[in-house]
Amino acid sequence: MKLAVVGAGIAGRLLSWRLSKLGYDVELFDKQKKGEQQACSFAAAGILSPLAELEMAELDIYTLGNRSMTLYPRWLSELSTPVFFQQKGSLVTAHGSDKVELEHFYRVVKRKVGTKDSEQALIEKISVSEKEDDLSHLGEGLFLPTEGQIDPIELMDSLFNDLNKAKNVKIHNGVTINHIANHKVETQDGDKAFDWVFDCRGLGAQSDLPLRAVRGELIWLKAPDVEIKHLTRLIHPRYKIYVVPRPDNVYLVGATEIESEDYSPVSVRSSLELLSAAYSVHRGFGEARIIKNVVNCRPALPNNLPLIKTENGLTQINGLYRHGILLGPAVVEKAIEAFVQETKQDVRKVQYAN
Secondary structure (H helix, E strand, C coil), X not given: CEEEEECCCHHHHHHHHHHHHCCCEEEEEECCCCCCCCCHHHHCCCEECCCHHHHCCCHHHHHHHHHHHHHHXXXXXCCCCCCCEECCCEEEECCHHHHHHHHHHHHHHHXXXXXXXXXXXXXXXXXXXXXXXXXXXXXXXXXECCCEEECHHHHHHHHHHHHHHCCXXXXXXXXXXXXXXXXXXXXXXXXXXXXXXXECCHXXXXXXXXXXXXXXXXXXXXXXXXXXXXXXEECCCCCCEEEEEECCCEEEEEEEXXXXXXXXXXXXXXXXXXXXXXXXXXXXXXXXEEEEEEEXXXXXXXXXXXXXXXXXXXEEEECCCCCHHHHHHHHHHHHHHHHHHHHCCCHHHHHHXX
């Protein structure tokens, strides 16, 4: 079968890669020129925390996120170039005056995840100093041992490299998509017919889906005086920041979530809030150097849940919101399963995909 994947964000690249490994002929359409990194996946922090997301998200996010945590180690081992990935767990804490917010977080997550002993063990009340000596001033906190992180840029690049080398994949860069229909992709160069089309355009599909843009801002810091090993979330009544450790004393600080399709640079207000909060977590951030600021907009549907819609000749994958990196593998797996069932393909193929 000849398949088209439109959109080269995390969903489009993962999907194209898995389909190519299943032996399908795939054409991947990307509106960006080769080498550009404008997809929102490049601006993600790479947080893999399905449990922590439960405070604000539906249980579906937790279920899909857990499935992705199972798939990631397996799929990353199949890529030809290494991708930074670790699963050391995450910390959630708060300053003394905000501990009531931390307790609220704990109760909400416990209620949503259920009451089974095996599930309760996924969130532990601890002294923060047990995991991070430098953060002992924060007192009590929560430890979520199954959570982790990944480098989205390395993941996106590694997927592109393998797709570029695959003999059954053709990549179209810098292509303007005029319309997508069942079995058909309409570009500025004309129409192309396919046995099946997968629409992974994100906000590019606003004419077909009730999507809205959610702006996110991220600051990269080089902080030689900081030694934080775990992904750390700081609970605050007005904003909640995360500090994501990377190799070589690099830290990603983010939290902002603005209902706006605005791609302009990081605002002064956001910078002040993020950096002040980071400094309150660790004084060593006071001498850190700002490496870069990143802004992008994520596609979200009214219910903030991902969409996988399959019908004759067309699959729509969208609405990954701020969970694209976390949900990517699980969403792609479900999309392939639905495609296989709809087209009555050999079930052994989807077993291999899993």
